Amino acid sequence: MRTVETLLVLGRMPTNVLGGELQCCCREPMTGFYRDGYCRTGPGDQGVHVVCAMMTREFLEFSRRRGNDLVTPAPAFDFPGLKPGDRWCLCVTRWKEALDAGMAPPVVLAATHLSALEFVSLEELRAHGEDIREP
Numbered sequence: 001m002r003t004v005e006t007l008l009v010l011g012r013m014p015t016n017v018l019g020g021e022l023q024c025c026c027r028e029p030m031t032g033f034y035r036d037g038y039c040r041t042g043p044g045d046q047g048v049h050v051v052c053a054m055m056t057r058e059f060l061e062f063s064r065r066r067g068n069d070l071v072t073p074a075p076a077f078d079f080p081g082l083k084p085g086d087r088w089c090l091c092v093t094r095w096k097e098a099l100d101a102g103m104a105p106p107v108v109l110a111a112t113h114l115s116a117l118e119f120v121s122l123e124e125l126r127a128h129g130e131d132i133r134e135p
Contacts, residue, residue, distance in 0.1 A: 014038070014113055014114070015114040016111065016113065016114060017112045017113070017116055018109055019114075020110065022038055022039070022040060022110075022111065022113055023108075023110040023111040024111060025038060025039045025052035025087050025088070025089055025108060025111040026087035029082070029086060029088070030078075030080075031089045032089045033047075038089075039052045039089035039112060040113050041113060047093075047094075048092045048093065048119070049089040050089065050092050050112060050113035050116045051089065051091075051092050051112050051116050051125075052089055052090075052112045053087065053088060053090045053104075053105040054106040054130060055070070055082050055083065055084055055086045055087070055088055055105055056105045057084045058105075059103055059104070059105040060082060063094065066094070066097070068094065070082045070088070087111075092116045092119045092120065095107070096119055096120050096124075099120065099128070105128070106129070107125050109125060109129045112125060
């Protein structure tokens with residue numbers, strides 16, 4: 001598997017929903033299906049973790065009620081547990097479910113992978129879009 005840094009050197013960085021190069025979502029906590037900070041997908045990512053979202057208390061509670069506790073750490077899965085304000089690569093279907101329930105968290109568009117558009121529209125994402133830079 002190639003690292004994101006190698007892809008950058010080779011000029012094959014994945015694309016974001018705005019048509020540009022995919023930006024890092026977050027490295028603290030380290031996010032992404034590949035735990036490299038990027039919301040990119042590939043073989044084995046059945047959840048399609050491509051939406052970079054800013055966690056809110058409301059969304060974390062919504063997700064817990066749906067059976068996905070994102071607050072409690074799970075070291076076996078290299079998962080630190082999240083708190084409001086953290087950025088995390090969400091499963092696009094969970095984000096869509098939250099959108100339909102009026103609980104969708106803000107989205108970092110430049111760090112959200114193009115494949116999210118197979119599940120939600122750019123307009124839906126833009127309505128929740130934030131211009132948040134990596135610290």
